[in-house]
Amino acid sequence: xxxxxxxxxxxxxxxxxxxxxxxxxxxxxxxYVTAGITDDWVDLVEAVIDAGADAVExxxxxxxxxxxxxxxxxxxxxxxxRGITPADALDQLRGREYGVPLIAMxxxxxxxxxxxxxxxxxxxxAGVRAxxxxxxxMEQAGDWAEAGAKHGIENILLAAPVTSDxxxxxVVENTAGFVYVVSTMGTTxxxxxxxxxxxxxxxxxxxxxxxxxVVGFGISGPATxxxxxxxxxxxxVASALMRKVLNGESVDQAASFVAEMRxxxxxxxxxxx
Amino acid sequence: xxxxxQPTSDTFPEAASPTHMGLPDAAGFFGEFGGRFVGEPLIGxxxxxxxxFLDAWADPEFRNEFIDVLRDYGGRPSPLTExxxxxxxxxxxxxxxxxxxxxxxxxxxxxVIGQALLAKRMGKTRLIAETGAGQHGVATATAAALxxxxxxxxxxxxxxxxxxxxxxxxxLMGAEVIPAMSGSRTLKDAVNEAMRAWVSEVTxxxxxxxxVMGPHPYPWMVRTFHEIIGIEARQQVEALTGGLPDVxxxxxxxxxxxxxxxxxxxxxxxxRLIGAEPxxxxxxxxxxxxxxxxxKSYFMQDEVGQILEAESISAGLDYPGLGPEHSHLALNKxxxxxxxxxxxxxxxFQLLSRREGIIPALESAHALAWVVQEIEQLAGKTVLxxxxxxxxxxxxxxxxxxxxQNGTVNGAAQ
Numbered sequence: 285x286x287x288x289x290x291x292x293x294x295x296x297x298x299x300x301x302x303x304x305x306x307x308x309x310x311x312x313x314x315x316y317v318t319a320g321i322t323d324d325w326v327d328l329v330e331a332v333i334d335a336g337a338d339a340v341e342x343x344x345x346x347x348x349x350x351x352x353x354x355x356x357x358x359x360x361x362x363x364x365x366r367g368i369t370p371a372d373a374l375d376q377l378r379g380r381e382y383g384v385p386l387i388a389m390x391x392x393x394x395x396x397x398x399x400x401x402x403x404x405x406x407x408x409x410a411g412v413r414a415x416x417x418x419x420x421x422m423e424q425a426g427d428w429a430e431a432g433a434k435h436g437i438e439n440i441l442l443a444a445p446v447t448s449d450x451x452x453x454x455v456v457e458n459t460a461g462f463v464y465v466v467s468t469m470g471t472t473x474x475x476x477x478x479x480x481x482x483x484x485x486x487x488x489x490x491x492x493x494x495x496x497x498v499v500g501f502g503i504s505g506p507a508t509x510x511x512x513x514x515x516x517x518x519x520x521v522a523s524a525l526m527r528k529v530l531n532g533e534s535v536d537q538a539a540s541f542v543a544e545m546r547x548x549x550x551x552x553x554x555x556x557x
Numbered sequence: 558x559x560x561x562x563q564p565t566s567d568t569f570p571e572a573a574s575p576t577h578m579g580l581p582d583a584a585g586f587f588g589e590f591g592g593r594f595v596g597e598p599l600i601g602x603x604x605x606x607x608x609x610f611l612d613a614w615a616d617p618e619f620r621n622e623f624i625d626v627l628r629d630y631g632g633r634p635s636p637l638t639e640x641x642x643x644x645x646x647x648x649x650x651x652x653x654x655x656x657x658x659x660x661x662x663x664x665x666x667x668x669v670i671g672q673a674l675l676a677k678r679m680g681k682t683r684l685i686a687e688t689g690a691g692q693h694g695v696a697t698a699t700a701a702a703l704x705x706x707x708x709x710x711x712x713x714x715x716x717x718x719x720x721x722x723x724x725x726x727x728x729l730m731g732a733e734v735i736p737a738m739s740g741s742r743t744l745k746d747a748v749n750e751a752m753r754a755w756v757s758e759v760t761x762x763x764x765x766x767x768x769v770m771g772p773h774p775y776p777w778m779v780r781t782f783h784e785i786i787g788i789e790a791r792q793q794v795e796a797l798t799g800g801l802p803d804v805x806x807x808x809x810x811x812x813x814x815x816x817x818x819x820x821x822x823x824x825x826x827x828x829r830l831i832g833a834e835p836x837x838x839x840x841x842x843x844x845x846x847x848x849x850x851x852x853k854s855y856f857m858q859d860e861v862g863q864i865l866e867a868e869s870i871s872a873g874l875d876y877p878g879l880g881p882e883h884s885h886l887a888l889n890k891x892x893x894x895x896x897x898x899x900x901x902x903x904x905x906f907q908l909l910s911r912r913e914g915i916i917p918a919l920e921s922a923h924a925l926a927w928v929v930q931e932i933e934q935l936a937g938k939t940v941l942x943x944x945x946x947x948x949x950x951x952x953x954x955x956x957x958x959x960x961x962q963n964g965t966v967n968g969a970a971q
Contacts, residue, residue, distance in 0.1 A: 347863040348745065348849050350752045351596045357739055369861045392594060393848045397862030418596045419848065423584060444598035446759070451600070469598050470757035 298385040298414040298438050298461040302338055302496050302517070310555035312498060312518030313509070315525050315542050316341040316389065318359040319376070320368025324535055326376050331539035332525075333384050336546030341416065341520060342377065344370050344390035351391075351418045353473030355523035358530055370394050370403070377410040385413035387440070387461070392420040392428075400431035408435035414461040416440045422451075422458055429460070440464050443489055443497075445481040453492050462496035463489045465516055467503075474524045475502035478512040486516035505541070506548035513549060521545060573784040574823030577891050578816070578882065585773020586853075588888065590881035593772040595851045599752075602759045603851075607774040609679045614781065619678065623782075626670050630703065631660045633667075633785065637793035638944075642912045647932055650939040652802065653915070654790045656814060656946065663918065663946030664786060664814045665696035669765055671782030673700035676763035683707045683762040687737075687751040689716055689744035689810065690873030690920065691723025692946055693767030698732035700765075708732040711750040713743035716872045723950055741866035744810070744876045748850050768811025769880035772851030776880050780816040786943060787821020794941060802941035806831040808923035809841065809894060810874035812883045814945035819892060830892035832883060833923040835902075838867030840879040841887045841894030847878065854881040870899035870958075871919035873946075901926040906948065906955060918946030919955070 302312050315332040317325055319342050329340050345360035345368060352360070370390070377386065388407055395403050395417060407415070415437060420428060422441055429439040438460030443452055446469065456463060467482035468475070482499050489497040499512040500520035509519045521542070528538045572579045585591045585607075593603050613619040627633040635658050640651040656664035669686075676684060684701045686708070688694030694710035701708035710727055714736040717724050727734050737746040748771075755764040769776045769783075787805075794802050805822050807815035809832035822828040834842060844855030849864055856878035857865040867877040879894075886892035905925040910916045917925065924942045928935060948955075960966060 347740065347865075348749055350749045350850070351756075353753070361739070364863065371861070391849075393858070393862045393864075396848055397858070397860075419594045419851075421593065421595065421597065421600055424592060424594065442597040444596070444601075446601040447597055448601065455597075466596075466598055468757075469759060471753045 297436070298339060298387065299496065301385055302462060305338060305555060306496055306517045308555040309553060311513040311549045311553045312338040312496070313542070313546055313549055314339050314341055314387070314498060314518065314520040316343055316520060316522035318343040318345055318356070318363050318526055319373035320345065320363035320366050321359050321526065321529055326380065328529070328535045328538060329377070330380065330382065331535045332542045333382055335539040335543040337384060337542060338518070339385045339387055341387045341389045341522065342373065342412070343522070344373050344388055344394055346391040346394055349391060351471055353471035353523060355474070355527050355530070356472050359526040362530065370398055371406065374406045374410040382411050386411045387414040387416060388412045389416040392417045395428060400428055404432045404435040404437055408437055412437060414438040414440055416464060418442055422455060442466055443485060445469055445485050452488060456489060456493035456495050459495060462498045462517070465489060465497050465499045467499050467501045467512060470501065472501050472523055474504035474527065475508070476504065478502050478508050482512055483515040506545050509545045510548050510552045513553060518549070573788050573820040577823035577886065578780070578820045581773060581777050585777070587882045587885035590846070590852070590854050590884040591773060591776055592853050593851060594848050594853065595772045596756070598756045599759070599772070602755070603772050603774070605679070609675060610774055610778050613675050613678055619674065623671055623674055626674070627667060627785065631666045631670060632658060634789045635659055637790065637797060639797065640913050643909070646912060647929065649935045649937060651928070652794060652797070652939065652941045653944040654786060654818065654941060655944055656786060657915070657917065657921065657944050661692070661696045661699050662949065663692040663696070664783060664817060665693045665767060666699065667785055667817065668767065668779050668782045668813060669693070669696040669700040672763065672765045673704050673706065676765070677704055677706070679763065681761055681763040683758070684765045685709045685711070685751055685754055685758070685762055686765045686767055687711045687744065687747035688767060689713070689747070689875055690871065690918070691716065691720040691727070691950060692873060692918070694732070694734070695723050695726045697765045698727040698730040701732060702730045709754070710734050711737050711747040711754065713737045713741070713747050715742040716744065719872050719954060720950055722953070743866070743872065745864065745866070768813040769816045769882060770811045770850060770852060770854070770878065776852065776882055779813055780820060780882060783813055783817025784820040786814065786817035787819060790818060790941060791821040798939055801825050801828050803938035804829045804831055804935065805941045806833060806924040806927055807943040808833050808874060808920045808945060809879055809883060810838070810876045810920065812880040814943050816880060816882060818943040819886070823891060830886070831927060832892055832894040833927040834894055834896050835867070835869035835871060835874045835923060836896040836898045837869045838874060838877055839894070839896040840877060841883060842896050844878065846884070849878065852881045854878050854884045855887070870902055871923070873918070873920040874923065895927055897923050897926040897930060901930060903955065903958065905929055915944070916948035916952065917944055918948050919951045921945045
């Protein structure tokens with residue numbers, strides 16, 4: 285079930301893509317966009333890339349997002365009410381050049397129902413280079429990881445503050461793309477500050493192997509992004525960005541929020557030329 | 558009425574029906590169903606719980622305490638009642654396993670006493686639970702009060718309205734009731750909320766899941782705590798009739814009372830096992846496998862895999878899936894699952910009240926509704942129904958429905 289760094293169609297895996305910035309001393313920034321949340325959600329994907337995203341997580345909404353806090357739940361309901369399906373989401377992404385890898389984040393039932401092979405093929409055609417399936421634990425992920433790998437899709441595993449050392453070693457070995465560092469024992473959502481647990485866990489991940497460690501859950505803006513990147517290789521920003529969209533902010537406004545985070549990260553962690 | 562010998566830890570077997578309802582595999586699967594599909598933050602908690610349950614269940618002291626509390630506090634064993642009037646009316650021999658007579662009014666107390674004792678043994682100080690009709694929430698609040706633990710119950714906002722009395726009961730016993738406001742605001746959403754809360758409170762909190770569902774070890778553990786229903790019933794029916802029932806029937810939402818009953822008979826191949834599902838939530842009959850709420854099982858879902866909202870007159874069965882062991886039993890055809898409509902349920906609710914003086918929970922009325930529907934093929938048979946709960950909580954809802962239907966006021970013609 286080791287699916288390390290399968291090459292994508294354009295030859296660069298997510299992990300290799302992220303490694304470039306990380307090797308140069310920089311931190312990666314991965315914004316999250318709920319597919320179908322607005323009519324122009326694909327424009328938002330492009331805009332956050334222009335604003336400096338290293339990769340974009342595409343949230344494919346699920347009816348029962350048990351790992352998500354109120355904001356992503358609300359975003360999912362809005363998108364589902366607007367009628368988006370997994371096939372629509374991939375279809376609408378297809379046909380544009382993004383320049384960075386896309387990551388599909390969803391719950392396993394949608395991939396299972398779609399069919400592993402078909403989902404992998406359609407996702408790859410849409411520019412997806414990795415998946416995050418938070419309710420598909422390592423022990424059950426082998427079949428999907430194998431199907432995805434055939435299409436150049438890496439399966440990202442999560443690590444939590446309570447993950448034991450033994451298990452963490454397995455996560456680090458079996459993940460591909462990066463290790464998703466769950467910053468806190470809770471659900472997704474903005475928090476005023478990121479738990480110390482995130483730093484401790486990021487250090488443990490880095491000590492357990494040579495894998496990028498990216499922190500998610502609780503990143504609310506430039507300050508938490510900078511703080512959470514201290515021990516890690518960068519951050520995922522989801523709820524804070526989707527809150528702006530739910531509040532009716534435009535693509536440009538949402539993208540400028542991402543740009544602020546980009547410049548804060550670059551200022552604190554400059555990339556060596 | 559049959560006299561039953563009180564089970565003791567010595568007579569309490571490992572699994573009541575080791576062949577058909579034995580242990581899940583190491584990953585928590587019953588055949589292809591079950592497993593542990595939870596986020597990484599909950600993996601450790603599930604492992605800890607599995608180890609603690611295995612350890613406790615192997616400890617005679619724990620089992621004795623469990624059985625003592627069920628007897629001295631819960632009122633076990635629950636009696637077996639032969640329904641003479643209805644037997645005559647229906648042309649069969651109708652027996653009721655009276656889980657409605659347990660403390661708190663339903664079978665739910667078996668599981669919560671087991672889990673609360675286990676939580677205490679694990680050093681947890683707080684119980685959280687989801688509830689549909691409120692029976693499991695009431696039972697959890699009861700166990701928390703008994704064992705001096707704090708308690709939070711998540712309940713769909715819609716269900717809080719339908720079952721206001723149970724909300725008050727929980728509060729009276731010191732529990733906090735938090736409305737689940739997302740989705741259909743019923744049982745499935747309460748499960749989501751409870752799982753979210755569990756993640757952030759996992760150190761001192763035990764999630765007291767109310768049915769044979771969720772991630773491993775819950776489906777197996779909850780069934781094990783309810784096996785006492787089937788074990789007692791088997792002894793009682795044998796003592797009364799000198800044989801086994803031809804059919805054992807229980808309602809199925811998540812399926813905990815059915816699992817407890819079936820466990821007593823699953824290895825008796827002559828006994829047909831029937832699960833009566835609400836027509837608006839018939840997961841075994843109309844569902845396809847899904848992975849949600851920590852398990853792989855049959856769920857009602859749309860063509861892309863979004864979970865649908867169940868619709869039932871009975872809040873306790875208002876769940877779009879069912880426990881994985883039931884999916885396994887259904888696939889292997891050891892148990893059969895059939896839908897009954899809300900209308901049939903209302904009829905059976907009134908029938909049992911009028912003919913036997915027993916007001917059943919709307920959930921339990923599903924089981925009788927199936928029997929009434931199949932009266933021809935059941936002629937002359939001995940039929941055992943698990944009367945999983947009493948109907949006090951439903952009386953007001955039924956009164957409103959019947960008054961509206963019949964143009965009556967409080968049940969009387971104008």
